[in-house]
Amino acid sequence: MAAADSITGMQDDPTTVPDSDTAYRRVPHSEAFIDWNRNLKRWIPLNAGLRDPGGGREVSIYLRSFLAETEGPEDVASASPGSVAFAANAGRARSLGFGLTHRPDQDTGPLRHAHGNINGRAGCNKADHKALRNDLARQMTLAAGQIPDHPQAAGLS
Amino acid sequence: MTLVMDGSFLAQTGKVRPNQIGAGAFQGIPMDGPGTGFVLEVRTDAVPVWITEVVRRLNIAVAAAASEPGWQPITKIAIIRGLQTLRSVMSADSSRPSLAPTPEGGLQFEWHDAGWDVEIEVEPDGTVETWGRHLRNGTTFDGAFANTSDSVRVALKDITLHHSDGGG
Numbered sequence: 546m547a548a549a550d551s552i553t554g555m556q557d558d559p560t561t562v563p564d565s566d567t568a569y570r571r572v573p574h575s576e577a578f579i580d581w582n583r584n585l586k587r588w589i590p591l592n593a594g595l596r597d598p599g600g601g602r603e604v605s606i607y608l609r610s611f612l613a614e615t616e617g618p619e620d621v622a623s624a625s626p627g628s629v630a631f632a633a634n635a636g637r638a639r640s641l642g643f644g645l646t647h648r649p650d651q652d653t654g655p656l657r658h659a660h661g662n663i664n665g666r667a668g669c670n671k672a673d674h675k676a677l678r679n680d681l682a683r684q685m686t687l688a689a690g691q692i693p694d695h696p697q698a699a700g701l702s
Numbered sequence: 703m704t705l706v707m708d709g710s711f712l713a714q715t716g717k718v719r720p721n722q723i724g725a726g727a728f729q730g731i732p733m734d735g736p737g738t739g740f741v742l743e744v745r746t747d748a749v750p751v752w753i754t755e756v757v758r759r760l761n762i763a764v765a766a767a768a769s770e771p772g773w774q775p776i777t778k779i780a781i782i783r784g785l786q787t788l789r790s791v792m793s794a795d796s797s798r799p800s801l802a803p804t805p806e807g808g809l810q811f812e813w814h815d816a817g818w819d820v821e822i823e824v825e826p827d828g829t830v831e832t833w834g835r836h837l838r839n840g841t842t843f844d845g846a847f848a849n850t851s852d853s854v855r856v857a858l859k860d861i862t863l864h865h866s867d868g869g870g
Contacts, residue, residue, distance in 0.1 A: 576759060577766035580800045583815055591812055592821065593802030598772030672844040675833045679819045 556664040557644025564636030567609040568645060568663060569621040569688060570595065571628045579629070579692065582683070588692055589682045590631055592675065602665035602674060604681070608635075608647060611659035618689035624654050629690025633681060638663055641680045752798050756788060759801035760809075767803035774807030774826065783828040784809050787847060791822075791854045797861050813857070816864035820857045822847070 572578050578594035595604050607621045622630040635645050644664040652660035767773045799811035807826035820834040830847035834857050843853035
């Protein structure tokens with residue numbers, strides 16, 4: 546059962562979503578949402594790739610532990626045409642200050658059963674959230690989907 | 703010089719009315735007008751070299767925002783203010799930003815390089831805010847562009863110098 550921390554107001558449920566779990570984030574396959582990070586030398590989501598309509602502190606995700614045996618990050622990506630999936634370890638996300646919860650009621654798609662949220666702290670200001678989203682993006686790795694060569698990846702810009 | 707932003711999507715949906723943006727430094731911009739597509743007209747010889755790439759990415763961001771369920775189309779005033787803001791902080795050789803829409807209909811320029819996270823967010827109403835931090839030396843800035851523009855320039859100069867020195 547998800548509980549709100551009495552100090553931070555953050556929803557977190559480490560019992561249902563253990564640190565060993567993996568959160569998959571579906572991100573549109575577009576330069577507007579994905580960027581080649583020259584320092585990390587890999588693709589990571591842009592800030593926009595970790596924002597959802599509504600402007601809340603939640604990032605919509607799918608939890609590996611709630612996917613069926615036959616389901617994986619490829620299904621997360623393919624549930625929305627033209628998307629890829631990024632992965633973040635639940636424990637690493639918590640270490641950054643996020644909470645994770647299982648929230649199947651917030652999704653109507655085919656992977657509804659595995660839907661969850663990465664939750665930011667209540668009371669954080671906009672700058673804090675920007676910092677957190679950037680930290681989270683750097684933790685994420687591409688888990689499913691093809692990204693074609695990009696000028697930056699090829700060192701052309 | 704006239705850079706034509708691919709207006710096919712805009713013309714088809716009508717979510718952003720076709721226009722010309724007349725601009726030396728993107729000034730005197732007509733908010734409504736006839737025409738097809740979305741044309742950015744730069745009336746100056748001092749055309750910044752980064753603008754072609756920024757316009758390319760702007761086209762991608764406009765299309766991306768329009769195709770995402772629940773996302774608002776990027777407003778024209780956000781595009782105009784965004785270009786004006788870039789014009790005021792970028793030099794000819796500045797590193798190009800990534801460009802992303804926001805769910806509310808604004809847009810955001812981002813640099814994540816040389817230890818810096820720098821973001822310029824343009825709200826749908828044209829309000830410009832910035833945020834930045836250096837991951838190693840602890841420098842931070844945050845707030846209205848009018849109060850942070852110097853910090854943005856310093857950060858962008860640092861990023862550009864890093865690359866001219868061969869950094870990655």
